[in-house]
Amino acid sequence: MDSFIKNERQEKLVKRAKELAERFKENTARIDQDAQLPFANIDMLKSAGFLGLAVPEEYGGEEISLYELVLVLEQLAQGDAATALGFGWHLGVLMDIRDRRTWDEETFKSLCLQIVEQNAFLNRAQTEPETGDPTRGGVPATTASNPNGKWILNGKKTYTTFGDALDHIIVKATIEGTEDIADFLVKADQEGIALEKKWDTLGMRGTRSDDLILENVEATLVETYDKERKEGLPPAWLLHIPPVYVGIALAARKEAIEFAKSYQPNSLPHPISEVPHIQSKIGELELELITGRHTLYSIAKKWDEDKEKRIAMAGELFAAKHVAVNAAIKAVDLSMKIVGGRSLSKDFPFERYYRDVRAGLHNPPVDDLTLHVLAGMALK
Numbered sequence: 001m002d003s004f005i006k007n008e009r010q011e012k013l014v015k016r017a018k019e020l021a022e023r024f025k026e027n028t029a030r031i032d033q034d035a036q037l038p039f040a041n042i043d044m045l046k047s048a049g050f051l052g053l054a055v056p057e058e059y060g061g062e063e064i065s066l067y068e069l070v071l072v073l074e075q076l077a078q079g080d081a082a083t084a085l086g087f088g089w090h091l092g093v094l095m096d097i098r099d100r101r102t103w104d105e106e107t108f109k110s111l112c113l114q115i116v117e118q119n120a121f122l123n124r125a126q127t128e129p130e131t132g133d134p135t136r137g138g139v140p141a142t143t144a145s146n147p148n149g150k151w152i153l154n155g156k157k158t159y160t161t162f163g164d165a166l167d168h169i170i171v172k173a174t175i176e177g178t179e180d181i182a183d184f185l186v187k188a189d190q191e192g193i194a195l196e197k198k199w200d201t202l203g204m205r206g207t208r209s210d211d212l213i214l215e216n217v218e219a220t221l222v223e224t225y226d227k228e229r230k231e232g233l234p235p236a237w238l239l240h241i242p243p244v245y246v247g248i249a250l251a252a253r254k255e256a257i258e259f260a261k262s263y264q265p266n267s268l269p270h271p272i273s274e275v276p277h278i279q280s281k282i283g284e285l286e287l288e289l290i291t292g293r294h295t296l297y298s299i300a301k302k303w304d305e306d307k308e309k310r311i312a313m314a315g316e317l318f319a320a321k322h323v324a325v326n327a328a329i330k331a332v333d334l335s336m337k338i339v340g341g342r343s344l345s346k347d348f349p350f351e352r353y354y355r356d357v358r359a360g361l362h363n364p365p366v367d368d369l370t371l372h373v374l375a376g377m378a379l380k
Helices: 008-024 028-034 039-047 066-077 081-100 105-118 236-240 242-262 276-305 307-312 314-344 350-362 367-379
Strands: 122-125 143-145 151-160 168-175 181-187 193-196 210-225
Touching (some): 008 039, 066 236, 081 105, 081 350, 236 242, 236 314, 276 307, 276 314, 314 367
Antiparallel strands (some): 151 210, 193 210
């Protein structure tokens, strides 16, 4: 971890995140088993002042960079991956709005102040049964109408992560009578909003990514999407996803190496860490994590430092997610091979790591889209 910490500010951020991660571990097994929202962990994030990390300094936040976001989430995920992913959506969405500044400034300021002063929690609701992955450009079936000068939303969204913990939701909808697509800011506690509790999944069970039902819900129009918007900055904020899965792999690595150094079957005069094929697996594991982490951090660093190159970084950002997540999956698999059959037991955390890390394949952008984008860029 230390090799990626470059200054005192980052060192303090990682220290704060590590302290939280250690406390998260107390709740992780129960959260996974019961598929329950990690309210205790969310309260810890609020008490530590973490919800304002991505808020601009001018509005009382810490205005962390993309590189710093990666540092923080990688650390938090080693304590509880579901908490880190849900919190990562809050940070990433806020960072996206902050960096593009397409909203009315007073609306954005008001949201930021609520986050800093009241610990308001934020996420987007974009995915729908009809559209699938929103990064593929599907048109929302959720509709927005404007009777009597007030925007009203109706529709259904899937994968609304941390739904019961949210104070504000940014809902993507199609404006009735037009082909325009827009984002609307919605207060989560108002009449007409409900969560359909459908989340019973293989991994990341604690994210409670349930279905969001909107029936005549009042909303504020904050951004309209058009052809010009599609040619804007690539979604660097989605880089909040891969460090979570790298964090899972780092946790698995730690457990596997400790096991290898301490486990000595009676058939051997030494721990299995001295067995050549175990050392080979440890070496492979290290290679995967070096590849994934250096790719992730170097591209985040480039985004922060080379602002004039951001417009052309879509391929690199997509590649960072692809490389880091697939490296994390291989690292967890290797960790389990080091431990052997015991890794399948619920007495160990490996089977949870195995389930959780695979969710990264289904977070945007998915692998085939990444390869399509890279191929298109090369062919140009």
